[in-house]
Amino acid sequence: MRKTIAIIIPCRNEEENVPLIYRAVSDVFQTRQEQPLFWFINDGSTDATLAAIHQLQASDEAVHYIDFSRSFGKEAAMYAGLCNAKADLYTIMDADLQDPPEMLPKMIAGIEAGYDMVGAQRVDRTGEPKIRSFFSNLFYRIINRLSATQIVPGARDFRVMTPAVVAAILSLAERNRFSKGIFAWVGFRTQYIPYQNVARKHGESSWSFRSLFRYSIDGLIDFSExxxxxxxxxxxxxxxxxxxxxxxxxxxxxxxxxxxxxxxxxxxxxxxxxxxxxxxxxxxxxxxxxxxxxxxxxxxxxxxxxx
Known part of the structure; x- marks a missing residue:
């Protein structure tokens, strides 16, 4: 029986990117033994994102979705996906293809080599506004100096995890979630694979500078006194x-x-x-x-x- 891997994809106004991320991930697994199970989480989209997901589900029974009653944010979407998906391995990916699907075989190889979690680490920010890059780097320096939980600079939510890691993450039932810190706090044997920044395919990010700033403050408060x-x-x-x-x-x-x-x-x-x-x-x-x-x-x- 083929191993299954749950592909958890939070979506907010990603109608153009949904079919692209589905095809890109499907192409990666065409010649592999793992069976991808897609879990799209519609986080209160106001465009045709849900219709695009319905269209995929009609042609592939491996496509599942969770439709939120309103927007609860990416953290809630990731949590919902991990709660509902059942698989041998789990991964979280952004719908905008900034998380390269072609990295998945190498990440799975890390799991097979004995790691419990293999994450992607963005080592450059080409194409990103310089002011955002500056404050992002500053955030990692500050939180790693003040917090006992060390967060790898440039670490993404994009990672492959074993069921044991997912169970540990879900055991933290806190409402104020900062997943980058939670991933680091639960521990386990972790490997990070570096990669170059990839531009967003379609649409605009829902993360404004203000929302990112608030998110970073929440992360600092959640993991440091x-x-x-x-x-x-x-x-x-x-x-x-x-x-x-x-x-x-x-x-x-x-x-x-x-x-x-x-x-x-x-x-x-x-x-x-x-x-x-x-x-x-x-x-x-x-x-x-x-x-x-x-x-x-x-x-x-x-x-x-x-x-």
Whole structure:
């Protein structure tokens, strides 16, 4: 019996790319022993993505799909695919063909060589806006310095995993998911295969700079307590600085009398301290907000249809 590999493909407004990724992956497995099982997750698309998936399913019983009731995001789509697919191996791929299907045989070979997870690592960002590349590299430097969970720079969600790895990932039932961190946190024997950046085939990415920035902040908060420690040290430093300043003022008043008060400087100090307090409250508030969302125990996604 042929081994099966679940191809999990989150889709949001990818009507042109759906048939392309299907053909590209199918071509890779034509001469191989593995049987691909396609799982398209329609993440609230507003175009004809679902119709394109229906058309594929009508001609191939190996095509399955999950249709979300609305857009729940890529993280929820990946989780839904891993929850519902049953196979000997699992992989996650973007529908825009930026994850080269021709890498799959080499990744599967890594699994056969004894690795539990084989991922793709993008080693250059040719064609990507320089400002986005700069902040992406900066994010990896910051999170790997602050977090005990080390994330490989340029690592993609595109990877091949064994059922044991998938079971470990699904055992983390947290609502605030940052999969790059989760993949690293669960451990297992992992290999990364480098590759050059591939341009998107059709359409535009749904990831704006703002959404990527928010995603990176969520990743930092999910896998590091360093921001809270940073706030604590700011508070401690402010306390010591205020104590020294107070001692200086008292001694100066005893030796030279009380000088004319400096109202502008006093207002500036008040504004500075108030700004620090608001900054600290903002960081603490992000953590509290995460706790609040977790305690609600809302489902990660709601499916209108699963076939």
């Amino acid at each position: 360093a921001p809270l420690t940073f706030v604590s040290w700011i508070g401690f430093a402010s306390f010591i600085g205020a104590g020294i300043a107070l001692l200086f003022i008292v001694i100066r008043a005893l030796l030279f009398g009380d000088p004319t008060p400096g109202w502008p400087s006093m207002v500036s100090i008040f504004l500075m301290i108030g700004g620090l307090q608001l900054f600290a409250l903002g960081i603490v508030g992000r953590y509290i907000g995460k706790i609040y969302l977790e305690t609600k125990q809302r489902p990660l996604y709601i499916a209108r249809e699963i076939k």
